[in-house]
Structures are given as structure tokens and as C-alpha cells.
Amino acid sequence: MASVTLEDTSKTFGDFTAVRNINLAINDAEFVAILGPSGCGKSTTMNMIAGIEDVSGGTIRFDGADVTNVPMQNRGVGFVFQNYAIFTHMSVRKNLAFGLEVQGVQQSEINRRVEEMAEFMALTHRIDAPSASLSVNELQKLAIGRSAIVEPSIFLLDEPLSNLDAAFRERMRSDLRQLQRSLNQTMIYVTHDQIEAMGLADRIAVMDQATLQQFDTPENIYSRPENTFVAGFIGAPSMNLVRARIAERDGVMFADLAGREADAVALDDRLSSQARTHGGAALTFGFRPEHLRISDQPDAGTLAAQVVLVELVGRRKLVHFSTGQTRFVGSFYRTVSLRPGEAANVSFDLGKCHLFDPNTGLRLR
Numbered sequence: 001m002a003s004v005t006l007e008d009t010s011k012t013f014g015d016f017t018a019v020r021n022i023n024l025a026i027n028d029a030e031f032v033a034i035l036g037p038s039g040c041g042k043s044t045t046m047n048m049i050a051g052i053e054d055v056s057g058g059t060i061r062f063d064g065a066d067v068t069n070v071p072m073q074n075r076g077v078g079f080v081f082q083n084y085a086i087f088t089h090m091s092v093r094k095n096l097a098f099g100l101e102v103q104g105v106q107q108s109e110i111n112r113r114v115e116e117m118a119e120f121m122a123l124t125h126r127i128d129a130p131s132a133s134l135s136v137n138e139l140q141k142l143a144i145g146r147s148a149i150v151e152p153s154i155f156l157l158d159e160p161l162s163n164l165d166a167a168f169r170e171r172m173r174s175d176l177r178q179l180q181r182s183l184n185q186t187m188i189y190v191t192h193d194q195i196e197a198m199g200l201a202d203r204i205a206v207m208d209q210a211t212l213q214q215f216d217t218p219e220n221i222y223s224r225p226e227n228t229f230v231a232g233f234i235g236a237p238s239m240n241l242v243r244a245r246i247a248e249r250d251g252v253m254f255a256d257l258a259g260r261e262a263d264a265v266a267l268d269d270r271l272s273s274q275a276r277t278h279g280g281a282a283l284t285f286g287f288r289p290e291h292l293r294i295s296d297q298p299d300a301g302t303l304a305a306q307v308v309l310v311e312l313v314g315r316r317k318l319v320h321f322s323t324g325q326t327r328f329v330g331s332f333y334r335t336v337s338l339r340p341g342e343a344a345n346v347s348f349d350l351g352k353c354h355l356f357d358p359n360t361g362l363r364l365r
Ligand code: ATP
Pocket: 013, 016, 017, 018, 036, 037, 038, 039, 040, 041, 042, 043, 044, 045, 192
């Protein structure tokens, strides 16, 4: 086991900054996903932890010890790449045994651990097959098994499931989680797939444009996003982020979402107090599609909107609304009856809505 700490860690390639001043404290035996859009610096961060890339600034520590300049092979790190090179001329058994042989583990112990890992990875029936004959799914399992078997103190996986078909990916996800629990390793997992990150990780490090946006539990990343980037990136469909003009009438704070003062939505105490403290005339109002309701009657808490489009997605109905210049999406049970062209009084589950500073993007507290 080992904790991993990044202190102000940066990576530049010439004039280009791929990772900017990241601070991250990953606990012993924690499963952390690094999540973000393509090119945000996920792999570069991972490569610095592994020692594949040197750092341009800052410090990396394992269990408190500075490993910033320790060569890769001396860091005790296992690594599974997106396109992992298996020794295709060797059998599954040989591939699994390889790392243990390098470590000088006794043959009887090697046999036991290889068979155990083959069984865990459901590769027992293929154990003596040449790796070249494996399917893509089996190859990827072998890649993970081969790295895991040496029980590295830190296990790094860079998009290990991205080549797999959807059904198998789901299976592997739960296997990976189980593997991490049984080996009790610190696992760091790079992915651009939020479902993978949300389902697997104890905590998620969300990155965008070379910087860390939020490092938190899946629940907090979803329910309490730090800023509009995280709010808009997590969730499908993502959080609606609507420009709101804020005004106070008779001691009540209102958010005008449609450019029609008379139809502004009355805020609850929590949001009112945040808006008051901030003092800005315009804020960003954030609400998830599932936190909308349809009301029979218009009142101070509702907004008049038109239904533009209705999509059936699984057991949910996604409804696109427009009002003034504003468009937003709601997610409802299939049984909700809404048709394109209809008018609707939309209300908000205000306890789950957020206000953000429109300039910094930060969530108000
Ligand atoms: P993806 O999900 O597409 O792999 P990522 O988030 O892992 O993206 P990185 O691979 O870390 O992103 O790359 C971050 C940025 O740094 C990208 O713009 C990339 O082009 C750039 N970059 C990465 N490696 C190098 C390099 N060796 N030389 C120059 N630029 C690089």
C-alpha cells in the first residue's frame, strides 16, 4: 500500500503546459479516477506518477517519500496502458508468470498465483493458449492480470477498458473493483468515461485544460460541483446552466431565467441568502434535468415554458423546453404527458439547484 501526493506538480512540453500546478492527496488503498475530456492532461499526470514522464515543476511523494526523481523501475508501480503490449509469442500462463519470475518468486508460489489470477480473470480455460490467439477482451484481461499479479503498491490504469465492447466493459468494471478490494492496492484509473469513474472510484479527480477542477467523492462531484465546468461535464444530459437576472421584491429574491421579470422564479432561503451575499445582478442558475417538476398552475415558483422536443430514453422521457432565449432539458418518468408545442409550468427542486458566479464559474456557498 502507498499514498500518492502531488504537490504543485506541472508538466510543460516546450511552451505548452499539459498539467498545471496539480495538488492531489490520494490515500492508501484508495481507488481514484482521473476524469476529463480528451487532451486535458490525464495521461500526462498519470505518466508523471509512474515516472514515465519527468516533472517540470513540483513534487511527487509515495507514502510521504519524495520520488520525483526516482526512476520508473524503482517506484513499485504497476501500469496498464490503453494499448497494452502482451508478449504474444508466450502463453497466457507465461505472460502471467513473467513479472513474478523477474522478482525471483519460488516456482510453486508462481504456479499458485498464476492459477489464482487466471481463475479470477476467467482465463483458466485459455491458460496454455498462445496469447496471439486471444480475443481483444481476453487480451485486455490478461494485460490487467499480468500487472496485478505482482501486487504493485500502486496500480495505474490508463483507459484499460476503452477497447472493449460495452457488455464486457461493464463486467470488467466490477471485476476491477473487486480486484482492487482484494489486493487492497492504491489504484489510479484514467478515463474520459464518467460512468466508469462514477461507478468505480472512491474519489474522482476531474481535470480540464491542464488543471484540477475538483477532487471529491462521486456523490459530491454530482451533487455539489465546484464550478460550471464540473457541473456541465458530469451527468447525461448534463446540468442546465442558465443565465439569471437576480432581483429582490418585497424581501424575496427572484431569478429571472427567461428575460421576463414578471415570470421570475422565487428562490428558497438557501439560494436567496447566497444571491444576497454575492450581490451580483446576474448569476448562473444550475439545475439538473431530473430536478424539474411540472405544475398544474403558474405561481411564484414556476416558469412558463414551451415544449420543443420529447425524446424517449430508456425508462425516462427527456423534454426540451424553451422560454424567451433560454433552452433547457428536463428528465421525467415516461408517464408524464408532454407533447411538442404544449405550454408547461415548470418548477424546480430548489434544494438541489445551484447558483454560480458567471465570471469565475465557481459555485456559491
Ligand atoms: P486523451 O484522453 O486524449 O488521452 P489526456 O487528457 O490523457 O487526453 P494528455 O495525453 O495528458 O491528455 O495530453 C495533454 C496535452 O499535452 C495534449 O494537448 C497533448 O497533445 C499534449 N502532449 C502530451 N504529450 C506530449 C508530448 N510528448 N509532446 C507535446 N505535447 C504533448
